[in-house]
Amino acid sequence: MDRPEFYRFHQGEKTLPFAASEYDARLAKLRKDMEANGVEACVFTSMHNIAYYSGFLYCSFGRPYGLVVTPSESVTISAGIDAAQPWRRSHQDNITYTDWQRNNYWRAVKSVTGEGKVIGYEGDHLTLAQSGLLDEFLSPSKRVDVAPMTMRQRMHKSEAEIALIRQCAQVADVGGYAIKDAVKEGAREIDVAMAGRDAMELEIAKRFPDAEYRDTWVWFQSGINTDGAHNPVTSRKLERGDILSLNTFPMISGYYTALERTMFVGEVDDASRKVWEANVGAHEYGMSLLKPGVSCAEVTHKINDFFAERDLLQYRTFGYGHSFGILSHYYGREAGLELREDIDTVLEPGMVISMEPMLTIPEDQPGAGGYREHDILIITEDGNENITGYPYGPDFNVVG
Numbered sequence: 001m002d003r004p005e006f007y008r009f010h011q012g013e014k015t016l017p018f019a020a021s022e023y024d025a026r027l028a029k030l031r032k033d034m035e036a037n038g039v040e041a042c043v044f045t046s047m048h049n050i051a052y053y054s055g056f057l058y059c060s061f062g063r064p065y066g067l068v069v070t071p072s073e074s075v076t077i078s079a080g081i082d083a084a085q086p087w088r089r090s091h092q093d094n095i096t097y098t099d100w101q102r103n104n105y106w107r108a109v110k111s112v113t114g115e116g117k118v119i120g121y122e123g124d125h126l127t128l129a130q131s132g133l134l135d136e137f138l139s140p141s142k143r144v145d146v147a148p149m150t151m152r153q154r155m156h157k158s159e160a161e162i163a164l165i166r167q168c169a170q171v172a173d174v175g176g177y178a179i180k181d182a183v184k185e186g187a188r189e190i191d192v193a194m195a196g197r198d199a200m201e202l203e204i205a206k207r208f209p210d211a212e213y214r215d216t217w218v219w220f221q222s223g224i225n226t227d228g229a230h231n232p233v234t235s236r237k238l239e240r241g242d243i244l245s246l247n248t249f250p251m252i253s254g255y256y257t258a259l260e261r262t263m264f265v266g267e268v269d270d271a272s273r274k275v276w277e278a279n280v281g282a283h284e285y286g287m288s289l290l291k292p293g294v295s296c297a298e299v300t301h302k303i304n305d306f307f308a309e310r311d312l313l314q315y316r317t318f319g320y321g322h323s324f325g326i327l328s329h330y331y332g333r334e335a336g337l338e339l340r341e342d343i344d345t346v347l348e349p350g351m352v353i354s355m356e357p358m359l360t361i362p363e364d365q366p367g368a369g370g371y372r373e374h375d376i377l378i379i380t381e382d383g384n385e386n387i388t389g390y391p392y393g394p395d396f397n398v399v400g
Contacts, residue, residue, distance in 0.1 A: 003100040006108035011084045016055040017253035022160045023091040041113040042069040042120035048332030051254040056089045064105045068112040106137035115139045120146035155337045168257035169387040175200040175248035176259045176390040183400040193218040193233045200250045219247040226370035240266040243369035256328045260374030263397040271366035282357040283373040290384045296343040321354040351379040
């Protein structure tokens, strides 16, 4: 039997998160940057860039996937185990590689790029092993790290992206209300988390009947488990007076949004209320600072001053916000748009960014626990638009 190294297996109808014109516009901007940097072919390996330029969000399971973009072609490279699904979810062409012999993936890539070209790659994603194979199979005349320039492109959202992100934020609110209804003394974190996740998945299916459904999740934390922003869900049972952290994360076609709120079960003590209200104050102040022409570092320093005046800055645990778009806890991050002291990016209309101050008070102090509020804002011509609807603060979020 003659076993091919790669082949095209195209069946079914293409169904993409956005219109073809949206992907054409993204590729046009990419090709303009490629030309300016002398890049003849980009070999993307990350989930976020492949999804951004093609619509296909891969499931690796230890296999390599790719997207090759040249001045005339855009071709996803996928494993035979996925059959034609990658083609149905790719904007343009798709090649399936086989595992009859090792490194057929790179043979498929080479069929599009050819040898001896100037190759763009993602320096923040390509592994050392795959980097060596790129050199072996493609024999590039030069390599150019295109990760920074693609990140800059992704930081500026199109109208279509903003429309999707709006709906994502509304879905996050749906999860928030479901969690609020599920909170009661004796309930486990996992029970409350499942209520929020199920509500969001049902809402996504209603709003996006042609989408693929995966990766929507909730981190719902209580008591000491609130000290870290990314602490996993446990089976801890809620007790009266517990501090809670509500975190809903709907995923729609690779686009992640978030709703995060401090809550208390039944009652909140005076020391905790004081910290909570201070964090809410920082949250509101921070949102007022997000406007065109202001740098991420400037915003950060001003919120730092707000906390320092209240003797709370030492309890801050991370930056105050970050970009939203094609990203998730599995992949991708537009690190050039984060509210940190070392980021000098200037905010511009069309950027989408969160405001999410967090304070963690140690267990041996009054008001112990992690406090975090999180809203998503679109930078406009003269300020910002908050697209998060779920209320924050003690008046609404002492529940159960």
